[in-house]
Amino acid sequence: MFDSIGWGEILVLIVAGLFILGPERLPSAAAWLGRTIRQVREYATGAREQLRREFGPEFDELRKPLEELRxxxxxxxxxAVQRTLFDDDPDPFGLRSNGHSSGPNLSKSTPPTPPPPERLAPNERPPIDPDAT
Known part of the structure; x- marks a missing residue:
């Protein structure tokens, strides 16, 4: 029940309860909360056992969809998207191979890259295009 609640949250609840209820009423409120939680658990367990008795072996078949929902x-x-689209081929685009795969080769369809621009010398002004400004 307290799988998603950490100790920090419990401490904050205790401190908030101390401020809201006061030190004299906090122990009785904690005892009431404990009794209520225990009673709810007993009701849930009793309902589960009653369903198991009434349904018999069909009860386990009803639990399978609930387990899937969990x-x-x-x-x-x-x-989920990766599994749906690429479940048959773990590397559909050939990106993880060393070039020895039957996947598509992306280098055939890409144009050659232009050479990098020449670097400017120190204190050299860059060329200006008057139409661009």
């Missing part, structure tokens, strides 16, 4: 908590959209 897996959605760890859903990663990026991974």
């Amino acid at each position: 897996g959605l908590r760890d859903f990663n959209p990026k991974r």
Whole structure:
């Protein structure tokens, strides 16, 4: 139940309860909260056991879709898209290979790169294009 609540959050709740309820009412409020949580757990366990008795072996079949829904908590959209689009080919564009793959070669379709521009000498002014300014 407290999987997503850390000790820091619990400490903040205790301090807030101390300020809101005061030191004289805080122990009775904590005891009431503990009894209530225990009672809710007992109700949930009783309901689960009653469903298991009534449904019998079909109860496990009903739990399978619920287990799949729990897996959605760890859903990663990026991974889902990768799995959907590229599940058959882990390297669809040939980007991770050393050039020895059957994937497409991107260098054939790209134009040759122009040579880098010459560097200016120290204290040399760059050329100005009057039409560009």
